[in-house]
Amino acid sequence: MTDHTPERPGTAAQAPVLATATQPSFPTAPPTVPAAATAGPQRHPRKLALIAAVTVAVLLVGGGITWRALADGDDPMSHVEVTGGKITESENSLLEDGEVCDDADEFTYNDCDASVAYEFIYKITNEGDEPANYAVIVNGFDEDGEFVGQSFVSATHLGPGKIDADTGEFGDYAELAGDHSVSDIASVKVAHVERVSLAN
Structure with a gap:
């Protein structure tokens, strides 16, 4: 007999096997979508060309109308003329015959002074096809061409082809620039015309 007892084969201790939970499998890339599903609405070249042609036509027609309106002299400034121009003086017309003006009132305005104005x-002329109202600004200038002041004239319900002619003036109550007086005005020019067409 030997000192060592032989070990029985196949009886050696073995490490326990740990049970592992089954992990769910995940896709490594997103699923592919067919190209037909991602494509946007299809554009038709013929339809785009038609839209572009219509847009160009509208712009050309609008430009033609504008050019024709300008060519026909439809600028309201061309409807107004100012001519002449002179300094006028007039005595106080409120006095009775034989009454002497003594300017005894409390106002600073001297009633006895002659009234000075620049008349033009x-x-x-209504060159349109419908009745219209006109509002006109007339600028006054001195001999050096410097601005002196403004006056306003107008016409109401002026019929097509009709003319309104009258006398305008820069009077005692005109708003003048700086230290200018009405007597400084040497010439006048039309500065602005506002024309409002009327339906009837």
């Missing part, structure tokens, strides 16, 4: 002739 204006002519407004």
